[in-house]
Amino acid sequence: MEKPLARNHPVENKRAFRKALLKWFQTNAKSYPWRKTSDPWSILVSEIMLQQTTVASVLANRRFEKFLKQFPDIETIATAPEETILRAWEGLGYYNRVRNLQKTARAVLHDFEGQFPSDAETLQTLPGIGRYTAGAVSSFAFNHPAPIVDGNIARVISRLLNCQKEVDSTAGQKIIWQTAAELLDASKPRLFNSALMELGQTLCSPKSPGCLICPVRDYCQTRSPESLPVKKPRKKFVQVDEHAFFWIEKNKLLLSKGQDSRRQGFWKLPLRSPEQCAHLEPISQHRYTITHHKVTLYLYHAKPPRLLGGEKYHLISRLPDLPIATPVRKILAAKTIELGL
Numbered sequence: 269m270e271k272p273l274a275r276n277h278p279v280e281n282k283r284a285f286r287k288a289l290l291k292w293f294q295t296n297a298k299s300y301p302w303r304k305t306s307d308p309w310s311i312l313v314s315e316i317m318l319q320q321t322t323v324a325s326v327l328a329n330r331r332f333e334k335f336l337k338q339f340p341d342i343e344t345i346a347t348a349p350e351e352t353i354l355r356a357w358e359g360l361g362y363y364n365r366v367r368n369l370q371k372t373a374r375a376v377l378h379d380f381e382g383q384f385p386s387d388a389e390t391l392q393t394l395p396g397i398g399r400y401t402a403g404a405v406s407s408f409a410f411n412h413p414a415p416i417v418d419g420n421i422a423r424v425i426s427r428l429l430n431c432q433k434e435v436d437s438t439a440g441q442k443i444i445w446q447t448a449a450e451l452l453d454a455s456k457p458r459l460f461n462s463a464l465m466e467l468g469q470t471l472c473s474p475k476s477p478g479c480l481i482c483p484v485r486d487y488c489q490t491r492s493p494e495s496l497p498v499k500k501p502r503k504k505f506v507q508v509d510e511h512a513f514f515w516i517e518k519n520k521l522l523l524s525k526g527q528d529s530r531r532q533g534f535w536k537l538p539l540r541s542p543e544q545c546a547h548l549e550p551i552s553q554h555r556y557t558i559t560h561h562k563v564t565l566y567l568y569h570a571k572p573p574r575l576l577g578g579e580k581y582h583l584i585s586r587l588p589d590l591p592i593a594t595p596v597r598k599i600l601a602a603k604t605i606e607l608g609l
């Protein structure tokens with residue numbers, strides 16, 4: 269069925285728009301663990317965690333609760349070794365997020381006497397905190413009237429306005445942020461931002477928006493919501509071939525520590541160039557995707573020929589405590605079982 273034609277512009281009728289949205293949220297708000305707290309550290313953790321990980325995945329594995337149990341405050345994470353924080357973040361990917369969480373905790377302790385700043389502008393001076401996260405912490409933790417725009421809100425607003433500009437362009441971002449600020453209910457910023465975000469997460473979904481039951485359909489200017497938001501062409505995946513050595517000595521696995529930007533701080537199988545492996549037959553081949561790399565990993569059951577400059581090997585017996593990229597951990601688990609090791 270065709271989407272109904274909107275009679276009113278959302279910004280020109282913002283009071284009625286807010287009322288309709290908040291009324292809907294009153295009976296449709298989801299009960300997320302991060303909605304039950306106003307502690308800025310907990311809210312920052314949830315926001316950073318949810319940046320590249322879906323709500324469903326964070327909830328299913330209780331990642332938010334587990335992380336906060338291990339690091340309940342900024343003091344605990346500020347003094348934790350890097351290996352411990354990377355291990356705690358394992359499986360969530362984009363590990364600079366947890367490194368920045370630690371840097372932020374240290375900055376709050378040292379530069380703000382342990383108290384999180386409450387305004388979005390100052391929050392943005394902290395490591396890894398951009399405009400969205402700053403607005404989220406300011407409005408969710410302190411109930412300050414700071415607008416927020418994430419992917420869900422950008423989609424909702426671009427549809428409300430029937431915006432044909434690319435939402436990830438400078439001009440598109442300017443329009444979306446300005447509208448988020450104009451629509452914001454300054455008397456209930458925490459509630460309003462949560463409601464707008466939830467509308468994007470539920471009814472105003474990317475592929476099949478529920479326009480007929482949408483609480484703000486009377487203000488929505490688009491006739492073809494599925495075509496919005498307009499976005500810049502996607503960054504292409506980079507294909508990478510890797511050649512790795514799988515070697516066990518005295519019941520210990522030979523690993524080295526990652527130095528390149530993709531694996532910094534992580535334990536990995538020693539890698540070599542294809543020429544250095546030309547005389548060997550791979551025992552298996554694995555494909556996985558990590559950030560924007562599509563990796564094909566060829567695995568050789570052999571001891572790596574010699575150390576490369578700056579490289580150090582370690583014979584490891586206990587993998588569970590070490591940070592290892594999830595796809596590599598899966599390969600290791602499968603291989604050790606298959607080879608009866």
Ligand code: SF4
Nearest residue numbers: 472479482485488493
């Ligand atoms: S679901 Fe989205 S596109 Fe549909 S009426 Fe509501 S805001 Fe507009």
